[in-house]
Amino acid sequence: MGKAHMERIAGFTSTGSKRPEVFFGGADSSLPLRMAASSGCRVWDAEGREYLDYVMALGAVALGYAHPEVTAAVVRAVQQGGVGPLAPVLEEEVAGEICRLMPWVERLRFLKTGAEAMAAAVRLARVATGREQVLGCGYHGWLDWCQSDSAGVPAGTKALYGEVPFNDPDRTRELIRSAGDGLAAVVFEPVILCPPDPAWLAVLREETERAGALLVADEIKTVCRLAIGGGAERYGYRPDLVVMGKALANGFPLAVVGGRAEVMDGVTRTWISSTLATEFVSLAAARATLEVMVGQKVPAHLSSVGGHLLSGLEALAQRHVGVVLGARGIAEMCFLESRDQALSARVAAACASRGLLFKRGAYNFVSLAHDRATVDHTLGLLDEALAAVGDSSPNRLSP
């Protein structure tokens, strides 16, 4: 591929987390920068080199790349035209299946990206309450409503958004109370490095009700991973709206905003619509994904194999104290925190040179395609990579 061609994409790639500086701390020709194909938990780069992968499309793939049942469903949908002039039969069918599996979702709308579905949830909360202020906790996508320091976002929009701290019940209560009757919604990610404290969840539910605001769970990366119904199923909270994406369609572009019928019926009082929200290739992918998720109890597999990975990472952190501060996250989404950015970049590069794509400072994800033997092999590669980086580090600490 010619250099001129490589420079046509502003900022190297359209997905921020796939930039070489994020992945490896910089670009260099020995590193995998662009990929050509993926299957199961394997990826092939532009030079044809094979990697064992834990990025799993940033958590969008929980069954493994090119899962045969999803691929077959997608090919069928493509052959059936994939899109057309009318609402597809599959739209209502997949919605019915989601509502059956997650009874706290009474009605829903499909969209394409997580950010879009989050923006729809916030719009619906503003419609339902007639208020504008929103408090958030976690990452909710790139759109204007939740940016506090991105360039190009109007100051008036930024002023409508604030943050509440994860797992801090007292401060969260205080912030919700001080937003008072201007508050439309609190939106939260259920897991930020660790599980939610039940006391924090209780404050979110009680205080939003008390304020007359809605509670919105951002389950974009937790749905079909912590449980089929995400954090709401695992931890038992009941938000007014939930937003889902990523693993729901095993990497095909589909997101959902759903929840209480009376809130969802607000769609008739505002404008939420997108031309390709009703293409049915992704809906076919979601139907097949949900079938495999339920039939093969995929979340239980992710918990077991991910638990094996996390305990291995904890052991590695003890062995390589000169490089690593500790293992972070939960079984299904975890990583090693290095002592500094430079070390973490060298670890990521040392992993890649051993055929392993392993995120630094951000979640790695297991899938149905990873098993205990894969994880054991991975832990061996990580051990080698950490030893190589530790041995060549100018400020070596003895373990």
Ligand SMILES: Cc1ncc(COP(=O)(O)O)c(C=O)c1O
């Ligand atoms: C919790 C959460 N919310 C929202 C988003 C944004 O989703 P998307 O990138 O599909 O717009 C992400 C993506 O990483 C996410 O993890």
